[in-house]
Amino acid sequence: MELLHDLLFDYTQRTVALGALTLGAVSGTLGVFAVLRREALLGDAISHAALPGIVLAFMLTGSKAMIVLVTGAFVAAWLGMALMRVVTHHTRIPSDTALGIVLSVFFGLGLMLLTFVQRRPDAAQAGLETFLFGQAATLLQGDVVVIAGLGLLSVAVVTLLWKEFKILTFDPEFGGSLGFPMRRIELLLTTFLVLAIVIGLQTVGVVLMAAMVVAPAAAARQWTDALGVMVWLAALFGGLSGAVGAVLSSTARLPTGPAIVLVASAIVAVSMAFAPRRGLLWSWIRARRGRAAIRLDTVLTDLYALYLQHEELDHGHHPAVLEAMSDVGEGALPSLQALEDRGLARRFADGSWGLTEAGRDAAVRRLAELRPELVGEHGERSAPR
Amino acid sequence: MNPQRPSDAPVPAIEVNDLTVAYQDQPVLWDVDLLVPPGVLMAIVGPNGAGKSTLIKAILGLVDAAAGQVLVHGESYEKHQRSVAYVPQRGSVDWDFPTSVLDVVMMGLYGSLGWFRRPGARERRLAMEAIAKVEMEEFAGRQISQLSGGQQQRVFLARALVQDARVYLMDEPFQGVDVTTERAIVRVLQELRAQGNTVVAVHHALQTVPEYFDQVMILNVRHIAFGPVEDAFTDENLRAAYGGRVSFLHGAAREAGVGT
Numbered sequence: 001m002e003l004l005h006d007l008l009f010d011y012t013q014r015t016v017a018l019g020a021l022t023l024g025a026v027s028g029t030l031g032v033f034a035v036l037r038r039e040a041l042l043g044d045a046i047s048h049a050a051l052p053g054i055v056l057a058f059m060l061t062g063s064k065a066m067i068v069l070v071t072g073a074f075v076a077a078w079l080g081m082a083l084m085r086v087v088t089h090h091t092r093i094p095s096d097t098a099l100g101i102v103l104s105v106f107f108g109l110g111l112m113l114l115t116f117v118q119r120r121p122d123a124a125q126a127g128l129e130t131f132l133f134g135q136a137a138t139l140l141q142g143d144v145v146v147i148a149g150l151g152l153l154s155v156a157v158v159t160l161l162w163k164e165f166k167i168l169t170f171d172p173e174f175g176g177s178l179g180f181p182m183r184r185i186e187l188l189l190t191t192f193l194v195l196a197i198v199i200g201l202q203t204v205g206v207v208l209m210a211a212m213v214v215a216p217a218a219a220a221r222q223w224t225d226a227l228g229v230m231v232w233l234a235a236l237f238g239g240l241s242g243a244v245g246a247v248l249s250s251t252a253r254l255p256t257g258p259a260i261v262l263v264a265s266a267i268v269a270v271s272m273a274f275a276p277r278r279g280l281l282w283s284w285i286r287a288r289r290g291r292a293a294i295r296l297d298t299v300l301t302d303l304y305a306l307y308l309q310h311e312e313l314d315h316g317h318h319p320a321v322l323e324a325m326s327d328v329g330e331g332a333l334p335s336l337q338a339l340e341d342r343g344l345a346r347r348f349a350d351g352s353w354g355l356t357e358a359g360r361d362a363a364v365r366r367l368a369e370l371r372p373e374l375v376g377e378h379g380e381r382s383a384p385r
Numbered sequence: 386m387n388p389q390r391p392s393d394a395p396v397p398a399i400e401v402n403d404l405t406v407a408y409q410d411q412p413v414l415w416d417v418d419l420l421v422p423p424g425v426l427m428a429i430v431g432p433n434g435a436g437k438s439t440l441i442k443a444i445l446g447l448v449d450a451a452a453g454q455v456l457v458h459g460e461s462y463e464k465h466q467r468s469v470a471y472v473p474q475r476g477s478v479d480w481d482f483p484t485s486v487l488d489v490v491m492m493g494l495y496g497s498l499g500w501f502r503r504p505g506a507r508e509r510r511l512a513m514e515a516i517a518k519v520e521m522e523e524f525a526g527r528q529i530s531q532l533s534g535g536q537q538q539r540v541f542l543a544r545a546l547v548q549d550a551r552v553y554l555m556d557e558p559f560q561g562v563d564v565t566t567e568r569a570i571v572r573v574l575q576e577l578r579a580q581g582n583t584v585v586a587v588h589h590a591l592q593t594v595p596e597y598f599d600q601v602m603i604l605n606v607r608h609i610a611f612g613p614v615e616d617a618f619t620d621e622n623l624r625a626a627y628g629g630r631v632s633f634l635h636g637a638a639r640e641a642g643v644g645t
Contacts (some may be wrong), residue, residue: 036482092409163495163503171478171492174544177445177471178496179463225483225528 016136016203016250019144020242020260023200026151027209028216028238029158030196032231033189035217036169041096042081042190043213045103047197047206049080051110054131054201055117064127066143066202070150073198080106081190107206134205134257136246147199154192158231165189166227203246205257212238215264222275237267292338295328297366299335302326303345303355304363313360316352396459398423398552398583399444404453406436406443413439417453417608423551424581426574427600427611428588432627435605437587438474441554445471457552467496470550472541474557480530486540487525490515493547515547516540518576520569535566542573553577555586559593571597594618 034043050073057072058064080102087098117125130138158165167175168185176182193213200209220233245260252259273280302325306317322332336353339345344359355363401419405412414436421427429437442448444455446462457465470493490512491504498504504512516525519539524532532540538558545553558574559567574584574597585602588594594601594614601618602611605626610617 036479038479160501163492163498164500166484167492167495170482170484170489171473173442173447173473173477174471174492175495176447177469179466180495221483225530226485227483230483 012137013247013250015141015144016139016246017243019139019147020136020203020246020256021239022144022147022151022242023196023203024212024216024238024240024242024260024264025235026147026154026196026238027200027212028220028234028236029155029231030189030193031213031215031217031238032220032227032234033165033169034193034213035221036227040214040218041099041210042084043193043197044210045084045099045106046077046081046194047201047209048103048110049106050074050077050198050201051107051131051206052076052113053110055110055113055128058125058128059113059117066140066146069131069202070146070198073201074194076106076110077194077198078191081194085187085190110206130205131201132205132207133255134201134203134208134260136203136256136260137250139203143202150195150199154196157188157192161185161188203242203256204260205255208257208261211261211264212241215261215268216241219264219268219271222271222278237264241267291329292335295335296338297370298326298328299332300339300344300355300359300363301367301370303339303353304360304367307355307360307363313354313357316348316350316354318352322353395423397421397456398425398458399585400454400456400459401440401444402454402456404440404443404455405451406439406448407451412606414443415607417604419602419608419611421583421585421600423458423583424578425583425600426578426598427583427585427602428594428598429585429602429604430588430591430594430626431604431609435626437604438556440604441471441556441585441587444554445469465552467548468551470545470548470553472545472553472555472558475534475537475541475560477556480532480537482529484529485525486516486521486527486529486532487512489529489540490543490547493544496548512543512547515543518546518573519543533563535562538562538566539569542570546573551582553582553584553586555584557587557589559586559588559590591623 031043034040053072053074053076054069055072056076057068060072061068084095084098084102087093087101088095093101114128117128127135127138164175164180164185167178167180168182168189172182172186175185197209197213200212204212216234216236216238217230219237220230223233224230241260241264245263246256248254248263249256249259271279274282276282299322302322303317305325306321307313307315319332319336322328322336328335336345336347339359340347344356344362345353346356347353397420399419399421401417404414404417404419406414417436417440419440429440431437439448443450444457444462446455455462457469462469487509491508493515494504494508494511498508513522513525516522519542521536521539521543524536529537529540538560542555542558545555558570562570574586577584586598588598595618599614600612601614603609603617603622603626609626610619610622
C-alpha cells in the first residue's frame with residue numbers, strides 16, 4: 001500500500017516509474033523487429049557502442065543534461081551500427097564478428113574515457129558511471145519529457161512505416177522487387193532502434209540495455225501469431241518491466257538496470273512456460289494427450305481384433321489379454337474406461353470387456369484411417385495383426 | 386547473341402545483354418545474354434552454383450551488375466516495375482514469422498499501395514481471389530508456420546498473382562512440393578501464358594522441362610543456350626552445362642552429370 005501511495009503522490013517515484021515505463025515500451029516495440037530479423041545481438045552492440053559518445057559529450061560540453069548525453073550516445077551508437085553494416089557489406093567478415101569487434105572496441109574506448117574523466121579533480125563528472133548499470137533515481141521530470149518525446153517519435157515512425165518495416169523483416173528481397181528502397185528502410189529502422197536504446201541508457205545502463213530490446217519481444221512472440229499483437233504485447237511487457245523494476249530498485253535499493261532486467265526475464269520465463277501452443281506446459285499437455293489418444297486407438301483396435309475371433313459383441317475379454325497384445329503404458333484399464341465413457345466399450349459383470357456396436361463401427365473406421373492397406377486388401381473383417 | 390533484332394519481331398518481354406555479376410572477386414554470371422519472347426513459359430536450368438537465382442535477382446535489380454544491361458519490354462526495369470512479379474525461393478524467408486496466409490498474399494499489393502498506405506478491403510478482396518486461384522481458400526487465416534512446403538509455395542505464387550503482372554520471375558517454384566501442388570502450379574503457369582503473360586522459372590528437374598515449358602535457357606555462369614525447348618534442350622548443350630564442371634573435378638562423373 002505504501003508503494004502505491006508513493007507511486008501516486010511521491011514526485012521522484014512517479015517520475016522514475018513513468019520514465020522507465022516509457023523507455024521499456026519503446027524498446028519493446030522496436031525490439032520486435034530486431035528479434036524477428038534475427039538481429040537480437042545488434043541491440044547489445046549498439047548500447048555498448050554508445051558509451052564513448054556519452055563521455056565525449058560530457059567532456060565537450062561539461063553538461064550532464066539528458067538531451068546532451070543522449071545526443072552523444074546516439075551519434076556514437078549510430079556510427080558503431082553504420083560501421084558494422086559497412087564492414088559486413090564490403091568485406092568478408094561475417095556480421096557476428098563485425099558485431100563483436102564494434103561492441104568491444106567502442107565499449108573499451110568508452111571505459112577508457114570514463115576512467116580518464118573520473119581522474120579529474122573536479123566533481124562535475126560524478127554520476128557518469130551510473131550509465132554502466134543504470135540509475136533510475138537520477139531521472140528528472142525534464143528527462144522523462146525527453147524520453148517521452150523521442151519515444152513518441154519512434155512509435156509514430158513505426159506506425160507510419162508499418163508495412164514497409166513488415167516487408168523488410170519478412171522478405172526484404174521481395175520488398176526490393178516491389179520497388180521499395182530496402183537499404184534505406186533498413187537504415188531507418190536501425191536508426192530508430194538506436195534511438196530506442198539510447199533513451200534507456202541512463203535508466204538501465206549500457207551493459208544490460210540489450211535485454212530490454214530482446215526480452216519483451218521474445219516474451220510477446222510466445223503469446224501471438226500476429227505481428228500487430230506482438231508489437232502491442234512487447235510494448236506492454238517492456239513498459240511493465242520498466243515501471244515495476246524501477247520502483248523495486250528505488251524501494252529495495254537495488255541497481256535499476258538489473259532490477260528492470262530481472263522483471264523482464266521473469267515475464268519471459270512465465271511466457272515460455274505457460275503461453276498457449278508455444279509454451280512448455282502446453283507442449284507437455286499436448287504430448288500427453290497425444291500418447292493417451294494413441295493408447296486409446298490401440299486398445300480399441302485390439303478389442304476389435306479379439307471380437308473378430310468370435311464375432312460376438314457379448315463375448316468379454318480381460319484387460320490382461322489386451323496388455324499382452326500391445327504395450328499400453330499404464331495398463332489397458334484407463335483406456336478401457338475412457339472408451340466406456342464414450343459408449344464404445346462396456347464392462348461385463350466378471351470384469352471382462354467388450355465392444356459396443358458403436359465401438360465396433362468406430363474401430364472399423366479408425367482402422368481404415370490408420371491401416372488402410374489392411375482394410376483395402378481384406379475388407380472390413382481383417383484384424384490388425 | 387546478335388543484339389540487332391528484325392524490326393517486325395515483337396519486343397521481347399526480357400532482354401539481357403552482356404550481363405556480368407560478381408560477388409567479391411568471384412564471377413557468378415559472366416557475359417550472359419538472354420531474350421525471352423512475350424507470352425512464353427521459359428525454364429532456366431543449370432547445375433548448382435550456375436548463377437540461376439542471381440540471374441533472376443539481377444533482372445529484378447536486387448543485385449548489382451558489374452556490367453551489362455537488362456530491359457523489360459524494351460525499357461529499363463524501373464519503368465515496368467509494376468508489371469513484374471517475383472516469386473523468391475521458399476527457403477529465403479522465416480516461415481515462423483508471426484503472420485497469416487492472407488497477410489503474406491496482401492504483401493504483393495504493397496507496391497501498388499505505395500508509401501505509408503495500409504491494405505484495406507479492396508486489397509483483402511484481391512488477395513482472396515489470388516488465394517482462390519491456388520486453391521488455398523480454407524487456409525487464408527492460417528498462421529504460415531502451419532503450412533506444408535507445397536502450401537507455402539502456393540502462398541508465394543498467390544502473392545505474385547495478386548500483383549497482376551505481365552512478367553513473372555520465379556525461383557524454383559517446384560522445389561520440395563508434392564505432386565498435387567506441382568500440377569496445380571503448372572496449371573496456374575499455363576493460365577498465365579494463355580492470358581499472354583510471360584513466365585521465367587528456375588527449374589531443377591530436367592525431365593519435366595519439355596512437358597512444362599516451351600522455352601529453355603541453359604546456364605552455367607556463362608549462358609550455354611536459350612530458345613525453344615526443341616532447339617536448345619539438346620544433349621550437347623546439357624553436357625556443356627552439367628558435364629564440363631563435373632569432369633573438371635572427376636572425369637568419371639561426366640556422363641552421370643547429365644540428366645540428373
